[in-house]
Amino acid sequence: MKYVLITGGVISGIGKGVVASSIGTLLKSCGTRVTSIKIDPYINIDAGTFSPYEHGEVFVLDDGGEVDLDLGNYERFLDVTLHKDNNITTGKIYQSVINKERAGDYLGKTVQVVPHITDAIQGWVERVARVPVDGDEQEPDVCIIELGGTIGDIEGMPFVEAFRQFQFRAGKHNFCNVHVSLVPQIGHNPSLPHTTGEQKTKPTQASIRELRGLGLVPDLIVCRSVSPLTKAVKEKISMFCHVESERVLSVNDVTSIYRVPLLLNDNNVINLLAEILKLPIETPRRNRNLVKWKDLADRYDRLLKEVTIALVGKYTQLEDSYASVIKALRHSALDCNHKLNLKYVDSEDLELSTQHDDPVRYHEAWSQLCSSNGVLVPGGFGLRGVEGKILACQWARKTKKPFLGICLGLQCAVIEFSRNVLGWKDAHSTEFNSSTTKPVVIEMPEHNPGQMGGTMRLGKRRTVFQTENSILRKLYQNPKYVEERHRHRYEVNYDLVPQFEEKGMKFVGHDVDGKRMEIMELEDHPYYVAVQYHPEYLSRPMKPSPPYLGLLLAASGKMQNYLARGCRNSPKFSTDSDVSTSDEEIVDFASAKEGATSGL
Template sequence: MKYILVTGGVISGIGKGVVSSSIGTLLKSMGFIVTAIKIDPYINIDASLFSPYEHGEVFVLDDGGEVDLDLGNYERFLDIKLHRDNNITTGKIYQKVIEKERLGDYLGKTVQIIPHITNEIQEWVERVAQLPVTEPLAVCDDGSNNLSDESSGQVPDICVIELGGTIGDIEGMPFVESFRQFARKKGPENFCCVHVSLLPKPKSTGEHKTKPTQVSVKELRALGLSPDLIVARSEEPIDQSIKEKISNYCHVDPDQVICLCDQASIYRVPLVLDQQGLIEYFSKKFNLSIEPDPSRKFLHKWRRLAERHDRLLKTISIALVGKYTKLEDSYASVIKALNHASLTINRKLQIFYIEGSSLEETTKQHNPSEYYEAWQQLCKADGLLVPGGFGGRGIEGKILAIEHARQKKQPFLGICLGFQCAVIEFCRNVLGMTNAESQEQNPDAKEKVVVEMPEHNGGNLGGTMRVGRRETIFVHKDSILYRLYNPKNDRVYERHRHRYEVNIDMLDRLEKAGMRFVGKDTTMLRMEIMELRDHPYFVGVQFHPEYTSRPLKPSIPYLGLLLASAQKLDTYLARIESPISNSDNDVSDSDSTDSIVVVKSK
């Protein structure tokens, strides 16, 4: 087993997650099985209770693990499924050690950071690094989407480990010490340290400054770790002289300094790393045997994807009406899924971020300019997306936006809370239930359209949701999503994260009025997919399909939204259902900026 540790210097948020994912992509291009681990030094057990404004999106795994959003990067880049234990936190480590101490496993010894905490970290890494990884199969040989099937698990050859935070943070000290010991045990032929550092360029000098990187590397060495590679991050390209300066002052060879400036898209990062000889470096470092020039072959799809992204001409706009729109990372997977779908239909994506509360009458009274600007963006957008979330702020604005989309025939997709808001809006404005509400927003509501799950225990917020991969059964085949999914055995498998659901007592009234629940769970008591008949695309899903979206395998509900917004949905459905459609066409094979790629198997 080979291990690659990715650390960060100077500041946080400089792209360690993308660098880690890109390194994994390159290693996968060499034919190796790659897994990834994200270490977060915070004391929280997991990310389940984080505010999106505090730490960005909470990413959900198949097994129900609520983890750091960087694991979404790993899954999307490597096209694998990870486990909850692939996200290590200080809270998890200390919890495990305390449990052992209570059981007497330490035989009465004084429990200390060294060796007990550091040993637990190393044991956790070794155990998780050897967990078999699976690759989801989005389509079957017959062209149907069989999201329940996956390749058999394979034990990884290489594990990429990202250490969150910045070198020097007190929270990360036990992890740095653990990897100092770990590197010595594994030996240089099995362990590589990649240090990602910022190269600022002050306007006053007009040149990149290497001093912060020098100090960061010095501190890393003082803690016992020496970087094998230094990834110098910058906004603009770096001169060769700067690269040589870093090499000289940080005691590494010039070919061990990787210059990575901001790219037009993250899809270019693996290509930039490849151009600077990372495949050859890892081959030499780990004594790996590879075929001559493998990247020209395996990374072909990435290259075509990046090139197509850069030359898109036509634009499609989506209004994202949410609660946490001031921080894009709050909807990281949603934005990725929209981008994957827009690339598939060869459109440049434009997102209007609209706070739900900005659409409400109270905003009109106190801040009319914000109110009218929000409505102007909503009205001019090609489509509407209302994502998931919690709490009551902005709910009325979301309902008003959904009413506009339903009446004006604007393509609409509601995810989780967005789906529930669509049901509330329909009850109020079509069924005449003026007091229709969700139990989440008003526990004493007279007409509870959305209710708490029976098994939900409200006494403990952590781990009380219906979360993870669940089965959805299509009960109507004459639906848009059924035609887009083309599911094997009428079933699809998507990831969930919610505590509330549509009140089943409302089912008959809703369906008689025209709201069709075309997908349900295995008990037929939970509504999973909703559609309106007399509408180009009015879809709501209780699950979160964005978590399983991939650059080359876009999420089906998001793809449907973008197709409908581009007025190409009927054409696309006709093509995929045509017996003479070109089944060899995939998301990497289209050069035309006006064409639509048919997502089918080869």
């Protein structure tokens, strides 16, 4: 077993996850079996109880693991299915050690960070690294491990010490340390493309010095910078960091993350890893997978037509809060040969201006919503901003605007329909109003309110289609059922479903017991679809998620051609139609406000 440890220096958030995913992609393209592990030094057991503003989105795996969003990068790039044990946290390690201590496994010894915690980390890595992925009978050849945080962080010290020991445990040619560091460019002005600032190496030198002082020696240094490193800068880093100049890799800013594997390939990273790890890699002259990546990156750069999607959410101040949603939208837009113009609409701003005394933000929010080609209402928790999401659902329904609701988005669409079509003005979810006379969304019986972590309906579940006359079933290539990942505590009230369907809101997908409503489609609408699950978790750059693809097809005017061809070929081969918003489709603010008032 070979191990590649990815560490980071200078600052966090410089792209360790993308570098790790890209290295894995290159190795996999050469026929190497690859798995990944993400280490997060926080004491939480998992990411499930984080606020979206604290740590970005919570990514959910097939087995129900609530993990760091970087595991989403690994799954998307490598097209593999990982498990909750592929995410290691300080909380998990300490919990396992304490459980052993309580069971008497340490035979009365004093339990300490060294050796007990460090041994537990090494044992966990070895165990998980050997688990076959995606039904492969053989264990992986290479495990890529990303150590979260920055070298020098106090919470990461036990992990650094564990890997200092682990490099000897694994063996000389079985362990490689790739250190990702920032090379700032002082004086660089993006608005003046012909001017370049001076690339500063001191932060990288300091980071490598600290890494070496902790007992880890980098085999490769990946330098993140605005522009490609000059030869002189590479040689300077090589000299002061004791690494050969060809092992100093330049990863500068590029037009899309699809170009990062190609950039690393240009840096000869495959041959370098093969040399360091003694991997039996024979790089073909024309690697088919790399050709696909290059085609993907080239198409992304050549996109001319634009499609505008309004993301009506509660956590719009931080893009990482909707990382998988945004990537799923981009995958689908690219497949439709359109550039995604994503507008973030804070759902609170759509509510009546008298509620927050900021009419400017109110009108700007409605302007962005009304000028979009499609509307997406994603998941979320808590009462804040829910009425704004309900108003967005109402506007999309009444104006025939393409709409996709995810999780809470489905529930908001049901609440809106109950109030304005069925006439149940008090309709609500018991999550937000426990005393409502019309509980159209209710708490699931197995939800355990006594504990927050891991108590939702989590992981991959089966959804069975109830009819062949379903647009989403056609987009899924007409299967009898689909399996998607869930993360929710509340569900549509089954007892009220017949009254919804009588008025045209069809629940075309149920769970295997027929009691949970999983997919909703509205009659007499070009694309008004909502799902209880989170399809974004399974979206891939070259295999977009069908519900998201449907939204982008409808928003870009390609839906009918795609359906007419039996949903067989990629939408990029269909006839384009101009994406525009007619005067009739744009609701003026007075009408919007009148509609908003009627929805409350």
